[in-house]
Amino acid sequence: MSVTIRDVAKAAGTSAATVSKVMNGSYSISQETTDRVNKVMEELDYHPNLRARNLAHKSSMTVVVVTTLGRNVGFQNPHMFEMMCGIEHTLSKKGYSLIIKSMMPEEAVDYVRQSFETKSADGFILHASVISQELDEMIYQKEIPHLVIGMPDFDSHFCWTDVDNKYAGEVAAKYLLTCGYCSVAYIGGTEKDHTSMHRLDGVVSILNQHDVIRPKNYVQYGESVPETGYAMTEQVLSGDKRPEAIICANNYLAYGCYKALHDLNIKIPDDIGVLSFDEYPFSQILDPQLTVVNIDMYDLGAEAGKTVLQIIKKPKMHVQSYITYPTVIERSSTKKIQ
């Protein structure tokens, strides 16, 4: 076995308690002893056993991300991983470990309760895909430190954070207006696509503020696939007044939009401006490269990490907020108009 606290104590001619105090920076230890113990620890290449320490501490210095994984999520939802990287980053910085656990919503309540009660984890980051009323109640009763990523779509006590898509929509619209675009169309996901709808809300609120009139066909809803993006773009251009810019709710729609524009021989950005959201997966591949309003998922994760850590410290804390970092990444699909 490796070196234990007792080995160090013996070698330093002191007690385990003293060594412990040195490690934990107790004020009541003389400089002399501190130095001596530290030196011995170095010499012996001593490293405290975290698990034993945690057992005594009753904390595990661990937070687990509970989500529903499966084949292809790596490709279909890279955002989640981008976020995890951010989480890992802040957690690591504070000496915490990140456990990834995949499960179905039904399993989550038992899992969370149990691993909290046995102190296998100090806190939980719950992906919206695993939450349920039961989970909410249990967590509320036991005051389990947690943070849900994604606003719950039902009434709950959960602490949560989410991307403020409405705000991102506002940023998009404002940006286009600033560029000098005077009429803007929106091709979005279906009306059930919350992300798209929130982005639209934001866009509309800004356009209204600036009294930008929009013909009916300037807003379109459809599946988030290129084909639909293509069709919706045609719709948007079908009226007698062509919009000066099109906002696409996501990259897939933008892809279709580009194709339609290309086929109609309408030049981007000379004849029309195009703006979308997110960097992934096409923004830099499309020609011309897409101007997008991007939300940095890494930062979001990092922020979420900080938040759980705070909640772990103060379990009574209640957080329900939008974390947003929408930034406009200016590229060639839009331009400044005089």
Next chain:
Amino acid sequence: MSVTIRDVAKAAGTSAATVSKVMNGSYSISQETTDRVNKVMEELDYHPNLRARNLAHKSSMTVVVVTTLGRNVGFQNPHMFEMMCGIEHTLSKKGYSLIIKSMMPEEAVDYVRQSFETKSADGFILHASVISQELDEMIYQKEIPHLVIGMPDFDSHFCWTDVDNKYAGEVAAKYLLTCGYCSVAYIGGTEKDHTSMHRLDGVVSILNQHDVIRPKNYVQYGESVPETGYAMTEQVLSGDKRPEAIICANNYLAYGCYKALHDLNIKIPDDIGVLSFDEYPFSQILDPQLTVVNIDMYDLGAEAGKTVLQIIKKPKMHVQSYITYPTVIERSSTKKIQ
């Protein structure tokens, strides 16, 4: 605090030791006692404290994936996460937890040693991005259960697994020959791109076996970006004999290749067949959809998970092997030729 083994013992009118034995299925406990204890555990909704158990056991039921994360890896390397999902899956099934830890290669040797010695983890899955000679030596000396993902590019004692890209190349070439294509060009990454080069090796070995002659310009190397793919495609078509099919080393090159073909008014698959590797990120977006040789990273992860678990059981075990699941996903960019 939640119920402990002693609470159960008391309620069952027995000792903690007995309860422990019941939990661990010792043979020396009467059926009667076993039943009684089990019942009490149910009633009290008892769950053993894993961390305490592990402290006593000297095992943590944890494996950590050590890799280098950072901003944008979620997008740039979704394969890694796909693999992690697979790892998580098998680990969970066996009652293990997965910790994700990001660090630089320099930090890895200390981290691994320490977390192994303090039994914070039973085993390690090391991404090729964090390995080093020093790590190898230390791991070898201490016999630390591990598995490197990605064949080390230096001599080492490491256990490792990797994708057999050469084999994937063979699969690609064989498939095209089976389709009836008689001349095949390859547009690849740079000559430093191991993945691309191995795929090329595989392709060439099959073509040679079948005495398929290749003019010089049928093999091209360049950066894995669409623009280069475009240029390389032009090169490949510049000779007096046009290849019947083009294999692209990856999706980015395929994207450029499509564009070049489109601009030259060469129809896929009627005038030329195109095949690439991997599903990500364009295979299903391109028109016509890409035929690809795909490697299932989820399965690879699942398999790697199994392997570390075995190695944890038998630390002497030495594994150095390719895990491959290349499958041809037939789509519209190739066709059967009479």
Next chain:
DNA sequence: CTGAAAGCGCTAACAT
């Protein structure tokens, strides 16, 4: 078959 006792490695009162 069962239980008492001694840890696992560290921390936390409480003395001194």
Next chain:
DNA sequence: ATGTTAGCGCTTTCAG
């Protein structure tokens, strides 16, 4: 300022 003494919750001899 330092050491003593109990634990943390579970496992594991080793008697009985």
